[in-house]
Amino acid sequence: DEKPFIDAVLERPGLDSTLISVGNYAPFAEFERILEEQEGTFLAPGLSLTRSIYRTAGAQRMKVLLDGHGGDEVVSQGHGHLHELADAGRWMELWRELRGASNTYGDGMLGMYFKFLTVYGPAWRIAKLRGMANRVLGRPR
16 A cells, blocks of 8 residues: 555645546456557556556646556566576575565465576576587587
């Protein structure tokens, strides 16, 4: 619930604020149109809500919009950071970071760790290097 943070911003003197209600939000109202624009399925469950908010803000000629989008990335390094750690072979750091991800996604740390190890671990790297060497040397796969 972001309400305490919203209230803290609204308490600032000299601020002319307008809250945009999302009470009648219909999540699938524009689904076909968004699906076409995105050229297929997409991972953005709040996209239709965001579009509705932006449309309302534009119609009201708002100059500044605080919508909270990206807030998760501000307080964490995001799920992509875990992939970066694994790809760099920073396994101990990955293990430490997985605690937060485990709590967020409800998955066990060990299971998540093994998934990263399977994709980015030594066996995968050796196979990739072997394939690259075979291509360079002109050997069949």
